[in-house]
Amino acid sequence: MISGFESIQLGTLIMIVVAGFGAGWVDAVVGGGGLIQLPALLLVPGISPVQALATNKMGSIFGTTTSATTYYRRVGPDLKTAIPMAVIALAGSFGGAILAANLPASVFKPIIVVALIAVALFTALRPNAGELTALRHYGHRHYVVACAIGAVIGFYDGLIGPGTGSFLVIALVSAMGYAFLEASAKAKIVNMATNAGALLFFLPHGSLLWGLGLILGLSNMAGGYLGARTAVKQGSRFVRVVFLIVVAALIVKLGIDVWHDYFAR
Numbered sequence: 001m002i003s004g005f006e007s008i009q010l011g012t013l014i015m016i017v018v019a020g021f022g023a024g025w026v027d028a029v030v031g032g033g034g035l036i037q038l039p040a041l042l043l044v045p046g047i048s049p050v051q052a053l054a055t056n057k058m059g060s061i062f063g064t065t066t067s068a069t070t071y072y073r074r075v076g077p078d079l080k081t082a083i084p085m086a087v088i089a090l091a092g093s094f095g096g097a098i099l100a101a102n103l104p105a106s107v108f109k110p111i112i113v114v115a116l117i118a119v120a121l122f123t124a125l126r127p128n129a130g131e132l133t134a135l136r137h138y139g140h141r142h143y144v145v146a147c148a149i150g151a152v153i154g155f156y157d158g159l160i161g162p163g164t165g166s167f168l169v170i171a172l173v174s175a176m177g178y179a180f181l182e183a184s185a186k187a188k189i190v191n192m193a194t195n196a197g198a199l200l201f202f203l204p205h206g207s208l209l210w211g212l213g214l215i216l217g218l219s220n221m222a223g224g225y226l227g228a229r230t231a232v233k234q235g236s237r238f239v240r241v242v243f244l245i246v247v248a249a250l251i252v253k254l255g256i257d258v259w260h261d262y263f264a265r
Contacts, residue, residue, distance in 0.1 A: 008044055013215070016040055020059055020216040024223025027060065028067035029231045029239055030180075031165010031187060032246035033223075034060070035253055037216070038162075044212070053161070054202035055213045061195040062217030063224035068192050070228035071185035081146050082186045086193035088147045089154030093197030096158025109261065112160065113254045119170045120247045123240065131236055136177040145175060150190055157194035158201070163250045165191050169243060180236035180243065188228070 008016075019040035023033030037059060041052040071077060137145050149171045157164040165187050172183035202208060231239050 017219045020219030021223040024063035024220035025227035028224045028227025030243040054207040058213035059216030063220030064192040066221040067224035067228040068188035075185040077185035082189040085150035089150035090193040090197040092151045092154025093158035093194040096155040097201035133179040180239040
């Protein structure tokens with residue numbers, strides 16, 4: 001069992017703790033904490049990309065579990081919708097992780113950038129979207145749409161990962177009619193399952209740095225708890241603003257990746 005502390009210095013460890021806390025806060029509000037957490041892990045001396053991905057998932061599952069519990073107590077999201085979504089998303093995440101082992105993420109990144117730009121435009125041009133819950137589907141159709149969202153975004157999380165929570169939030173707002181706060185509450189439950197699905201894939205490969213993952217998880221928990229409480233206190237408008245900021249950061253980050261991949265050929 002590898003702890004991940006073998007060659008880490010105090011300054012790097014402090015950076016990991018700060019990154020974990022910040023990622024937990026962002027994830028709890030709108031998702032996208034991987035933008036902070038994963039790059040920080042990649043700065044650990046000697047860590048491989050696979051070890052960074054696996055350890056990132058371990059840290060994230062602590063934070064998403066904490067924020068999901070906090071949201072459940074304070075917002076009371078509909079578990080009849082969230083739990084089937086989460087189960088389907090877990091399976092989708094496991095399948096995406098399998099495909100990720102055989103296909104480079106660079107194949108999909110240009111498509112994701114275009115999708116994120118569309119998401120940002122939709123949110124910016126429709127300021128009232130997600131302010132109040134006004135469901136678009138009822139009965140069996142409601143659950144079919146919810147499970148389809150869980151399958152697609154769960155698969156994405158296992159395959160690429162960054163922005164999974166943000167995609168869940170906007171899908172729940174635009175396709176199902178939830179308010180941003182209610183969407184964030186459900187997204188945390190589903191995101192917890194997608195993290196678990198990816199971890200199930202990584203665990204047999206021995207890629208997880210347990211000690212580092214535990215430290216990351218504890219700091220992620222603290223950030224997740226504070227982020228969920230902040231979102232509940234500030235409401236849907238606050239969540240919408242943070243959502244736009246995170247999506248803009250995702251567009252820049254993935255856009256740079258696409259640019260580098262293109263010119264590296």
